[in-house]
Amino acid sequence: MSNTSVQQIEDVVIKxxxxxxxxxQLTGTQFSNNTALVGNDLSTFPDFPAEIRAPQGTLAGVSGxxxxxxxxxxxxxxxxxxxxxxxxxxxLKANLKSLKKGGIIIANTDGFDSKNLRLxxxxxxxNPLEDGSLVNYQLHTMDVTKMTREALKESTLGMKEKDxxxxxxxxxxxxxxxxxxxxSTENFLNEKFGKKPEILDSNLKALRAGYNLxxxxxxxxxxxxxxxxxxxxxxxxxxxxxxxxxYGLIAASQKANLPLxxxxxxxxxxxxxxxxxxxxxxFNIRTFQAEDEIAGIASAIxxxxxxxxxxxxTSGPGMALKGEAIGLAVMLxxxxxxxxxxxxxxxxxxxxxxxxxDLLQAYYGRNGECPMPVISASTPSDCFDAAYEAFRLSIAxxxxxxxxxxxxxxxxxxxxxxxxADDLKPIPVKFKTVLEEGEDTYLPYHRDENLVRPWAVPGxxxxxxxxxxxxxxxxxxxxxxxxxxxxxxxxxxxEKVDKIADHIPPQTIELGPEKGKVLVLGWGSTxxxxxxxxxxxxxxxxxxxHAHIRYLRPFPKNLGEILHNYDKVLIPEINNxxxxxxxxxxxxxxxxxxxxxxxxxxxxxxxxxxxxxxx
Numbered sequence: 228m229s230n231t232s233v234q235q236i237e238d239v240v241i242k243x244x245x246x247x248x249x250x251x252q253l254t255g256t257q258f259s260n261n262t263a264l265v266g267n268d269l270s271t272f273p274d275f276p277a278e279i280r281a282p283q284g285t286l287a288g289v290s291g292x293x294x295x296x297x298x299x300x301x302x303x304x305x306x307x308x309x310x311x312x313x314x315x316x317x318x319l320k321a322n323l324k325s326l327k328k329g330g331i332i333i334a335n336t337d338g339f340d341s342k343n344l345r346l347x348x349x350x351x352x353x354n355p356l357e358d359g360s361l362v363n364y365q366l367h368t369m370d371v372t373k374m375t376r377e378a379l380k381e382s383t384l385g386m387k388e389k390d391x392x393x394x395x396x397x398x399x400x401x402x403x404x405x406x407x408x409x410x411s412t413e414n415f416l417n418e419k420f421g422k423k424p425e426i427l428d429s430n431l432k433a434l435r436a437g438y439n440l441x442x443x444x445x446x447x448x449x450x451x452x453x454x455x456x457x458x459x460x461x462x463x464x465x466x467x468x469x470x471x472x473x474y475g476l477i478a479a480s481q482k483a484n485l486p487l488x489x490x491x492x493x494x495x496x497x498x499x500x501x502x503x504x505x506x507x508x509x510f511n512i513r514t515f516q517a518e519d520e521i522a523g524i525a526s527a528i529x530x531x532x533x534x535x536x537x538x539x540x541t542s543g544p545g546m547a548l549k550g551e552a553i554g555l556a557v558m559l560x561x562x563x564x565x566x567x568x569x570x571x572x573x574x575x576x577x578x579x580x581x582x583x584x585d586l587l588q589a590y591y592g593r594n595g596e597c598p599m600p601v602i603s604a605s606t607p608s609d610c611f612d613a614a615y616e617a618f619r620l621s622i623a624x625x626x627x628x629x630x631x632x633x634x635x636x637x638x639x640x641x642x643x644x645x646x647x648a649d650d651l652k653p654i655p656v657k658f659k660t661v662l663e664e665g666e667d668t669y670l671p672y673h674r675d676e677n678l679v680r681p682w683a684v685p686g687x688x689x690x691x692x693x694x695x696x697x698x699x700x701x702x703x704x705x706x707x708x709x710x711x712x713x714x715x716x717x718x719x720x721x722e723k724v725d726k727i728a729d730h731i732p733p734q735t736i737e738l739g740p741e742k743g744k745v746l747v748l749g750w751g752s753t754x755x756x757x758x759x760x761x762x763x764x765x766x767x768x769x770x771x772x773h774a775h776i777r778y779l780r781p782f783p784k785n786l787g788e789i790l791h792n793y794d795k796v797l798i799p800e801i802n803n804x805x806x807x808x809x810x811x812x813x814x815x816x817x818x819x820x821x822x823x824x825x826x827x828x829x830x831x832x833x834x835x836x837x838x839x840x841x842x
Contacts, residue, residue, distance in 0.1 A: 231441075233406055233450045238297030240305030241401070244322045245314025245338070247281050247290040250394035255292025257398055259640050261411045263465035266455035267296040270755065271640040272304035272828065277495070277578040284338075284346035289321045298454040302606075302755035304639065306830040312397055314338050314371070316347035319355060331365045333397070337372035367446055371396055378436035379429050388426070392433035399437025406452045409434060459644065466643040468607040468636035469496070472566065473503035475614030476538060477510050478646075482615075483622060483654035486511045486535045490526030492519055495578040496634040497540045497568035520548040524565070528552060531561045532694065534658065534684035536618065538564040543572045543585045546592065554593045555696045556627040557720065560672075560680050563627035564617055568637045571826045580826025581635035583751050584802035589629045590780060590809065596717045598724040600624070601780040603631040605754035608643035610636060613777065619654045624727055625679045631779070633801070635828050636752045659683040659690060671704040677730075678723035725781050734783035739765055739772025745841050746793035748818070750776045750806055753799050753829055760834035769842055779806070787814045795841050797821060799829055 241258070243251045252273055262269045272293040281288030295305035310331045313319035315338025326332065339356050355361055356368055375396045379389045395412075402409055412434060420427035441447060466474075480487035489504050491497075493516065505514040513530075517523040520541060527537030541549060546567050556563045569585045571577030585592075589601045600620055604613035610632055617630040659681035662669060671692040672680050683690040692704055700707035701715050738761050739746075749757045754775050761773040774789060776782070790796055790810070798807045799821040807820045821837045823829050 231448055231450050233452050236451050236453055237299060238295065238301065239310065239405070239451065239453060240293065240295045240308045241310040241312065242291055242293045242308040242322055242325065243312045243397075244289055244291040244318035245312075245335075245394075246283055246317070247276050247278075247288050248283065249290065249314045250391070251290045251292050251314070254394040254398050255294055256640075257412045257415060258401060259294055260415070260465050261402070261407055262294070262296045263463060263642050264411050265407065265453075266458075266463075267298065267453050268301050268456035268458060269294065269296040269465065269641060270301055270304045271295070272635065273638045274827070275579055277580075282346075284315060284317055284343050286317045286321050286347060289317050291318070291322060296453055298456050300456065300458070302758045303828070303831055306832050312401070314393070314397075316343045316349060316355070320347050320349070326364065328363050329365065331367065332361060333400070334366065334368050335371040335393070335397075336368045337370050369400075369440070369444075374436065374440065375433050378432050382425065382429050382432070384425055384429055389429060392429045395430045395433040396437035399434040400440055401437075403438045403441030404447065404450055406450050409438060458642070461644040463642045463644050465640050466608055467499070467638060467640045468604065468610040468632055469499035469568070469638070470503055471608050471643060472604070472610035472614045472630075472632060472637075473500050475611040476504065476564075476618060477507055477512065478611070478648075478651060479615045479618035479654055480512065480536060481510060482648075482651055483536065483618070483656050485622075485654075485656055486513070487538060488512075488527060488530035488535045489514045489538045489540065490517055490523045490530065491515070491538075491540045492517050492523040492545065494520075494542045494545050496570055496637045497542050497545075497566065499637070500540045500566065500568075520545040521552060524549045524552040524556075527563060528556050528559070528561070531556070531563050532559070532685065534682070536562060536564070536622070538566065540566040540568070542568050542570045543588065544575060546585060546588055550593045553599070553627060554595060554597050557593075557597050557599060558696050558699070559694050560625050560720075560723075561627070561682070562621040562625060564614075564621055564630060565627060566614075566630045566632065569631060569633040571824075577826045579634065581633050581752065581828060582801050582824065582826065583631075583633055583753070584805065584824070585631065586750075586779065586802070586805040587808070589631060596721065598721045599780070600626060600628045600724055600727055600778075601631065602628060602777060603751045603779055604636060605751060605775055605777070607636050607639050607641045609754075611643070611646070615651065616777070619652060620727060620730075622654060622656055623679070623730065624677065624723065625682060626724065631751060633752050635801075657682070660687060662689055670702050672699055672702050674719075674723075677726050678719055728778075728781040728784050731778050731781075731783060733785045734774060734776065734789055736789070737773040737775050738762065740770055741772075742792040743770030743772055744793065745769075745771045745795045745797060745838055746790065747771065747773050747797045747799065747834070747838065748776065748790070748806075748810070749773070749799055750779060753801065756829045756831050756834055757799060759831040760838060763831070763835055764838055764842075769838075771838060771842070776806075782813070790814050790816050790818075795819065797838060797841060799823075799834060799837075801829060
């Protein structure tokens with residue numbers, strides 16, 4: 228038994244990195260779930276190649292999973308890592324720049340043979356583990372492959388199958404290093420491989436061997452413990468954005484007592500919503516994987532016309548294909564939820580990298596005057612509330628709604644406190660079932676005070692009506708080519724969306740003074756970085772504030788007033804400047820942008836430097 232001490236630390240950032248076949252995403256997810264059970268606050272950033280099987284051992288094939296956990300509240304996956312687990316030479320080369328000086332490197336020596344070094348483009352004869360280039364870090368080498376095989380020497384599995392358990396060996400060692408129990412991962416493995424006893428046994432043995440290594444190896448004299456975070460009481464779980472979004476849709480469907488229909492086509496990074504919802508048929512949810520993007524949205528429009536809640540999920544390239552059908556839904560004025568989990572573009576772009584570059588597409592990316600409400604989610608757990616709210620607005624105002632998420636929050640995870648059903652806003656649904664007194668015939672475009680038309684399910688006696696993509700005559704809904712009528716209808720559709728501003732909460736200040744020197748205005752997944760940066764500058768006594776917009780179209784009514792309370796406005800975005808164009812146009816203020824378009828999130832330190840510059 229080695230003589231180790233346990234040191235209390237406040238927070239840790241670990242990056243698991245290896246070949247895309249090394250199981251780093253699974254390892255990271257297991258460590259995240261274990262971290263949530265311990266009660267730490269956490270934030271994750273999975274980062275993987277777009278190729279299904281990227282070339283082994285190359286820089287392009289490196290798959291990473293970054294995890295930040297703390298005994299305090301945290302809002303980002305961390306700017307720099309304390310620990311880098313490098314399963315091969317390419318993983319070290321790709322991630323060394325993001326490791327803090329003095330940080331720990333745990334390197335699998337088997338991944339640093341001459342072939343791996345060559346594939347990672349190291350010069351001939353150079354091995355970073357041996358040439359002194361890592362002198363500024365705490366380097367710990369272990370032959371994970373050899374030790375995994377040794378632990379499984381009695382197993383009858385083939386060598387390839389045994390090597391697949393390497394990630395469990397590493398995970399077991401890290402559980403030892405951070406003073407954790409193996410129980411959550413043992414339960415996961417039992418559930419996953421219960422019907423494959425040999426594979427189950429090999430993974431459990433590798434996990435325990437990795438844990439036991441910590442007790443026998445002399446190099447590690449310190450173990451680390453991160454205490455529980457001080458968070459509001461309640462039941463928590465670790466949740467990714469796509470899962471939270473799926474649960475938001477299920478909750479809204481139950482609250483509205485309306486069957487949910489998802490008509491969609493798989494696309495990275497939105498496919499997990501289809502996978503998740505398909506598991507909940509018991510909640511009256513139907514999922515349909517169509518033959519293409521257009522069929523996906525067309526089927527969802529059909530479901531909404533038939534009195535269900537139609538939903539379609541996609542990313543930027545799919546939004547482009549769905550454009551004409553979205554226009555049809557705007558013309559019909561029916562509820563429909565279009566979820567865009569954004570990724571790097573244009574065209575097929577960067578399928579597995581994050582970007583916020585579809586905001587102008589959501590605003591304007593359809594033919595004709597085609598206004599629609601746009602809502603955005605800010606964090607993985609916030610995807611639940613954003614989906615619920617988008618669903619509610621769509622039904623209340625009889626309009627399609629675009630909900631924007633992105634790859635960073637879709638795949639990232641954080642603790643989520645289960646909401647109570649009673650705390651969720653009611654979602655009343657009113658179908659028209661009969662002609663009212665004085666009505667001789669059903670008028671599908673006869674509106675209420677919010678310009679909302681009635682919802683009549685086809686086949687209701689006496690409420691026969693026509694729909695389609697041609698312009699409608701006001702009130703009757705008959706096809707009309709009359710120029711004056713077209714102008715009236717265009718303006719009504721716009722005014723209906725504008726009136727939603729009367730039914731959404733006013734914009735709030737997230738942090739900082741009501742008036743001051745700099746307001747950092749954000750939307751979507753920049754939330755964590757902005758909040759962390761503003762907290763740091765407030766602690767230093769600067770007059771800085773943070774406001775984050777959920778309702779992007781229409782804006783909350785008091786947004787303009789808030790913007791004019793600050794000397795300067797900074798708008799950080801993971802695009803080339805999109806919200807800033809809309810803000811400048813609508814409020815005539817000289818906002819400044821901070822734009823990063825590298826497929827990765829903006830960091831806290833980048834923003835701190837930019838805000839200091841403005842101060």
